[in-house]
Amino acid sequence: MSHPIEIKRLPRAFDADLGQDTLAKLPALTSEQAALVKGATGSSPYLKELALKEAAWLQPALCDVEAALTTIWADVRALAPDQMKPGLRQAKRRVALLSALCDLAGHWDLLQVTGTLTDFAALCADVAIKAEIAALIRRKKMPGLCEDDIATAGGLTLLAMGKMGAHELNYSSDIDMICLFDETRFDPADFYEARQAMVRATRNMCTTLSERTADGYVFRTDLRLRPDPSVTPVAMAMEAAERYYESLGRTWERAAYIKARPCAGDTEAGARFLTTLRPFVWRRHLDFAAIQDAHDMRLRIRENKGTGGALTVPGHDMKLGRGGIREIEFFTQTRQLIAGERDESLRPRGTMEGLRALAAKSWVPQDVCDQLIDHYVAHREVEHRIQMIHDAQTHRMPQSEDGIARVASLMDLEPSALLADVERRLEDVHELTEGFFAPDAPPSAAQPSATADLDGDIIARWPTYPALRSQRGAQIFDRLKPELLARLSRSAQPGEALVALDGFLAGLPAGVQLFSLFEANPQLIDLLIDIVGTSSTLAGYLARNSGVFDAVIGGSFFDSWPERAVLLTELQGILAAEADYESQLDVSRRWCKEWHFRIGVHHLRGLIDGETAGRQYCELAEVVIAALSPFVVAQFARKHGTPPGRGAAVLAMGSLGAGRINAQSDLDVIVIYDADGDEASDGPRPLVPRAYFARLTQALITALTAPMAQGRLYEVDMRLRPSGTQGPVATSLQSFTNYQQKDAWVWEHLALTRARVVASLVGPDINNPGALGQDIREFRTQFLGAPRPRDVVLKEVAKMRSRLAAAKTPKGPWDAKNGAGRMLDIELIAQAGVLLSDATDQDVASGLQGAVACEWLDAADATVLQQGYDLFWSLQMAARLVSGEPLDEAKMGEGGAQFLCRSTGFDDLDALRAALETRYDHCARIIDQALAAYSGDTSADL
Numbered sequence: 001m002s003h004p005i006e007i008k009r010l011p012r013a014f015d016a017d018l019g020q021d022t023l024a025k026l027p028a029l030t031s032e033q034a035a036l037v038k039g040a041t042g043s044s045p046y047l048k049e050l051a052l053k054e055a056a057w058l059q060p061a062l063c064d065v066e067a068a069l070t071t072i073w074a075d076v077r078a079l080a081p082d083q084m085k086p087g088l089r090q091a092k093r094r095v096a097l098l099s100a101l102c103d104l105a106g107h108w109d110l111l112q113v114t115g116t117l118t119d120f121a122a123l124c125a126d127v128a129i130k131a132e133i134a135a136l137i138r139r140k141k142m143p144g145l146c147e148d149d150i151a152t153a154g155g156l157t158l159l160a161m162g163k164m165g166a167h168e169l170n171y172s173s174d175i176d177m178i179c180l181f182d183e184t185r186f187d188p189a190d191f192y193e194a195r196q197a198m199v200r201a202t203r204n205m206c207t208t209l210s211e212r213t214a215d216g217y218v219f220r221t222d223l224r225l226r227p228d229p230s231v232t233p234v235a236m237a238m239e240a241a242e243r244y245y246e247s248l249g250r251t252w253e254r255a256a257y258i259k260a261r262p263c264a265g266d267t268e269a270g271a272r273f274l275t276t277l278r279p280f281v282w283r284r285h286l287d288f289a290a291i292q293d294a295h296d297m298r299l300r301i302r303e304n305k306g307t308g309g310a311l312t313v314p315g316h317d318m319k320l321g322r323g324g325i326r327e328i329e330f331f332t333q334t335r336q337l338i339a340g341e342r343d344e345s346l347r348p349r350g351t352m353e354g355l356r357a358l359a360a361k362s363w364v365p366q367d368v369c370d371q372l373i374d375h376y377v378a379h380r381e382v383e384h385r386i387q388m389i390h391d392a393q394t395h396r397m398p399q400s401e402d403g404i405a406r407v408a409s410l411m412d413l414e415p416s417a418l419l420a421d422v423e424r425r426l427e428d429v430h431e432l433t434e435g436f437f438a439p440d441a442p443p444s445a446a447q448p449s450a451t452a453d454l455d456g457d458i459i460a461r462w463p464t465y466p467a468l469r470s471q472r473g474a475q476i477f478d479r480l481k482p483e484l485l486a487r488l489s490r491s492a493q494p495g496e497a498l499v500a501l502d503g504f505l506a507g508l509p510a511g512v513q514l515f516s517l518f519e520a521n522p523q524l525i526d527l528l529i530d531i532v533g534t535s536s537t538l539a540g541y542l543a544r545n546s547g548v549f550d551a552v553i554g555g556s557f558f559d560s561w562p563e564r565a566v567l568l569t570e571l572q573g574i575l576a577a578e579a580d581y582e583s584q585l586d587v588s589r590r591w592c593k594e595w596h597f598r599i600g601v602h603h604l605r606g607l608i609d610g611e612t613a614g615r616q617y618c619e620l621a622e623v624v625i626a627a628l629s630p631f632v633v634a635q636f637a638r639k640h641g642t643p644p645g646r647g648a649a650v651l652a653m654g655s656l657g658a659g660r661i662n663a664q665s666d667l668d669v670i671v672i673y674d675a676d677g678d679e680a681s682d683g684p685r686p687l688v689p690r691a692y693f694a695r696l697t698q699a700l701i702t703a704l705t706a707p708m709a710q711g712r713l714y715e716v717d718m719r720l721r722p723s724g725t726q727g728p729v730a731t732s733l734q735s736f737t738n739y740q741q742k743d744a745w746v747w748e749h750l751a752l753t754r755a756r757v758v759a760s761l762v763g764p765d766i767n768n769p770g771a772l773g774q775d776i777r778e779f780r781t782q783f784l785g786a787p788r789p790r791d792v793v794l795k796e797v798a799k800m801r802s803r804l805a806a807a808k809t810p811k812g813p814w815d816a817k818n819g820a821g822r823m824l825d826i827e828l829i830a831q832a833g834v835l836l837s838d839a840t841d842q843d844v845a846s847g848l849q850g851a852v853a854c855e856w857l858d859a860a861d862a863t864v865l866q867q868g869y870d871l872f873w874s875l876q877m878a879a880r881l882v883s884g885e886p887l888d889e890a891k892m893g894e895g896g897a898q899f900l901c902r903s904t905g906f907d908d909l910d911a912l913r914a915a916l917e918t919r920y921d922h923c924a925r926i927i928d929q930a931l932a933a934y935s936g937d938t939s940a941d942l
Contacts, residue, residue: 641683
């Protein structure tokens with residue numbers, strides 16, 4: 001190789017005494033070897049001749065670098081104020097020398113090089129700002145502060161941004177920082193004086209670091225990433241910055257804060273500020289609209305920096321040009337913005353770490369991740385070699401042959417090999433990343449023949465809908481519409497699907513985020529059309545809660561249902577991560593809605609049947625109650641103390657207690673408490689147990705039912721409590737057991753057959769939080785197992801059946817719940833079977849088996865009732881998903897009809913209707929016969 005190394009700035013560290021002294025701090029390096037290294041990095045010898053990477057004698061010396069750096073760090077910390085400028089500059093040259101030596105010799109990888117440079121930059125910033133704050137405090141220019149405040153820079157924090165925030169500084173990087181101070185450290189009357197002092201300290205720090213002297217400079221500082229830099233001071237109050245981001249923050253600022261970290265000054269205050277800014281950076285829903293924003297930023301950079309056009313390696317900008325470093329960073333950060341709120345593991349600051357995290361969660365294919373990391377490392381190494389030659393903030397490849405040869409020499413390559421490798425990598429990066437961003441050209445329009453059968457009048461009114469009134473929403477939808485209409489045309493009933501889609505679009509309050517999501521994930525369009533064409537319930541729900549589509553592309557949406565413990569742990573973790581009670585209630589709603597939506601989609605797509613869906617809906621409700629209860633108790637306990645005695649237990653009743661609910665079920669619950677002798681709670685505002693648990697129960701009901709930003713969780717019905725609506729909302733254990741044993745009606749005993757403990761409301765010091773629940777379970781088992789006169793029970797059952805028949809008449813053949821021989825009728829018989837036998841389980845099957853065991857029903861009749869109930873349940877589950885109203889065959893549409901038939905196992909509605917009517921009649925006759933002797937009705941056709 002015939003091209004010399006020429007390093008214009010770094011050789012000064014080698015040639016001068018400073019460089020010789022720095023090398024002397026590596027004990028394993030002899031004076032002759034040090035001279036060889038010094039000469040090899042000068043302007044005449046050749047890297048190939050020295051072969052630093054193959055010099056075995058150099059490796060022991062490089063092992064001493066860590067100790068040498070530790071000494072440099074300590075020397076910087078000990079610098080006197082009058083030695084700050086020369087001391088920092090000399091230290092910078094020492095660090096640059098040692099880093100370059102380890103870099104060129106292959107002793108350090110890229111992250112070690114950039115990490116060392118970044119840590120040194122943070123050290124310099126910290127030392128410089130604290131020196132300025134100390135000077136101002138000693139001159140009494142910092143109102144209210146004293147010497148003890150120097151350690152925290154008086155509340156001034158330096159947020160490292162960009163490459164500094166990500167620990168990715170190169171040899172000639174600016175250091176991007178945002179300087180903020182905690183205004184709460186000062187009396188409001190002193191705010192303006194304190195702000196002036198903070199601004200002065202920040203400016204002086206920048207001068208200390210960036211001013212060129214005879215010793216050079218330390219780091220160029222750039223504070224322009226702060227809010228509205230043209231009009232704001234270089235140091236801002238945190239409150240003012242927070243208000244700016246909440247009201248005016250833009251996508252590029254959100255992306256910038258992915259890498260933000262407190263690096264100097266009051267780092268704890270900086271960490272608190274970043275926590276408050278989390279909702280700005282990480283959006284509640286998958287933010288696919290950020291793709292368009294990132295694409296627009298890329299185009300503006302290309303236009304402003306002149307980095308667009310054809311790719312030519314000589315003179316190419318390795319950072320901003322096509323296929324360059326910024327392309328990889330934008331690709332990574334944009335995907336992090338899309339999904340980072342839902343998954344904190346997707347928030348690493350470093351580019352390579354971010355790519356690995358995205359690949360681990362399937363947001364980026366693993367092969368793409370590996371390729372981009374490989375190209376990123378190669379690009380950064382080329383960038384470093386360019387800067388070693390010029391010591392300037394440049395990222396452009398040299399244009400001359402000699403310049404390219406010098407870069408190639410530092411990389412141990414021939415110039416032609418370097419050019420070929422760089423060009424290949426730039427093209428690869430461009431190809432891997434370009435398709436991710438929004439296309440410059442709109443997609444082709446749908447073929448007229450494909451949309452000829454669609455009602456043009458319906459399509460023509462779409463621009464008037466709220467979701468399409470914004471210019472941006474309309475632009476995205478215009479790109480999306482051809483594909484949307486084409487897929488509509490391919491559906492089984494295009495006209496019906498169009499009407500359903502029209503209703504969905506009309507109900508959308510906004511469209512930018514949802515339309516962006518569809519544009520980035522076209523497969524969701526088929527799911528949307530399937531939903532709107534089949535289930536008005538899901539479609540209406542989607543229009544109000546379109547963010548639940550986020551879950552569909554989360555990677556595990558179509559996986560099997562997890563264990564209850566997994567769900568509980570997940571929700572508990574999400575709730576614990578929220579700082580305030582209102583946020584906990586909101587996040588619980590969003591989490592529940594996504595899982596609720598998932599059950600519905602799985603059922604709609606035939607992945608699960610109605611029986612399974614009912615169990616999953618029920619388990620989801622139980623998890624929500626169980627996970628939310630401790631947070632309700634903790635919030636309530638702030639005023640009134642922890643629950644007295646053994647706390648309370650939540651009993652699920654009705655369908656929830658039986659372990660199956662549908663998509664629209666209310667939750668029937670009872671709350672039972674045991675004060676265990678405590679006369680009052682122990683909080684700031686103590687309450688007697690009766691009042692305490694009544695109010696705590698109301699707090700729990702409010703937590704479940706309050707309509708918040710994310711809607712409500714469930715409707716709750718407490719009418720099954722002792723004495724119904726006239727009784728207290730929370731009942732003591734003693735009152736509950738006495739009531740059941742002495743005062744309850746038979747119908748209340750029937751309701752108890754489906755009671756089940758699902759959650760506890762207890763204090764943190766209870767040794768066994770499940771003890772009360774266990775006592776309730778044991779009482780229920782013993783009480784239901786006690787013998788009862790059959791005629792008394794069945795006479796009351798017959799009366800209750802008559803009252804139900806009078807109060808709830810069936811609304812046609814599609815009403816599987818109300819009426820003779822239908823669901824409520826069979827459930828009543830099953831509950832009676834529990835009371836008359838040793839059965840204790842809450843489900844219908846156990847009750848019917850109990851009725852057989854006590855010889856009230858014969859096995860054949862019980863089988864017919866069970867088979868009928870299973871069919872009716874399947875219909876009921878599908879019907880509640882298809883519509884929130886009683887089914888009307890004329891309005892359910894082709895999609896709804898097909899879903900009903902598929903869910904119940906019939907070929908068409910006629911066959912299903914006939915089977916239902918036959919089953920209703922058969923089941924009714926069996927129940928009539930079973931109760932005939934107790935109802936006074938002897939005219940039943942047996």
